[in-house]
């Protein structure tokens with residue numbers, strides 16, 4: 001059966017169009033353009049009454065929500081966190097690991113696999129397109145709010161086990177760690193988006209990582225090197241850092257946490273100006289405090305000693321430093337709209353098509369275009385998520 005979405009402001013890859021319709025056939029977008037002359041009698045018409053029809057959001061860096069962290073490692077926790085993000089317009093999600101013991105990471109992978117296999121989840125879930133293996137391979141001096149005990153250098157023995165799961169689609173490792181080169185090579189064999197994060201790498205270390213397939217850097221400006229931090233580690237002459245390397249290489253992409261607390265408006269705009277919407281992703285980096293009251297929460301697995309305080313707007317660690325965000329991608333979209341003059345379609349691109357492209361799923365997801373899955377978010381004129389569609393079916397209304 002066909003469903004036809006009409007009377008909306010349709011957010012396309014490069015423009016927003018008011019006078020077009022979107023036809024969905026068997027869950028796939030079969031037409032984007034003028035109203036077809038012949039409308040089948042049994043077609044379902046959905047009027048959007050002037051609201052925005054946006055592609056569903058794709059979150060490539062996200063730790064949890066609604067009280068659950070993916071590292072809790074149970075099907076229950078995975079479902080709870082995933083559903084919370086669906087409510088905020090995320091239709092494709094990459095559950096993200098923190099630092100943690102090998103058993104904890106293995107449990108998380110197992111729970112994600114079991115969640116994907118579940119035929120009838122208790123409530124609608126976004127598509128889980130893979131896992132982001134983020135922790136534990138951080139530089140010792142850039143662990144941030146993650147559990148320090150859970151950090152280590154990569155070894156083939158440990159990482160092969162994770163990659164064998166077939167779930168890892170995004171793989172992070174600090175470029176200066178012993179074993180990083182092997183990690184990147186294995187990640188490349190598994191077609192991952194390879195990223196360097198929580199790192200104090202120099203330009204030369206980044207260049208070596210680039211040779212091995214590294215093409216992305218996690219949360220720009222957060223837990224990453226700058227010229228002064230590289231000088232503190234390696235002395236003079238001063239050397240380039242991750243920052244300069246990303247800005248100098250068009251092939252490199254990165255991501256920003258646009259909650260209004262991590263980065264000021266000029267940095268949000270600067271990142272877009274330098275990298276363009278095609279190489280910059282919005283990520284939530286959201287933790288379990290999403291949609292939860294302010295308070296003290298465990299970071300990563302509940303049994304670990306790392307924790308933070310959520311004030312309802314951002315998380316802060318024991319030292320008062322920022323400890324990831326407590327809001328989802330819809331909120332990041334609104335913050336970008338509020339704090340910058342970046343066109344809405346480019347803001348939406350950074351939350352949908354660009355992360356889909358970087359993770360190799362853009363043939364089927366990430367934009368409203370012919371042949372792609374009909375995963376939509378209906379946004380009000382204030383860019384609040386009103387409803388969410390997966391494969392053209394309404395799965396929730398806020």
Ligand SMILES: [Zn+2]
Pocket residue numbers: 144198218219223
């Ligand atoms: Zn981080």
Ligand SMILES: [Zn+2]
Pocket residue numbers: 061062063134285324
């Ligand atoms: Zn994170």
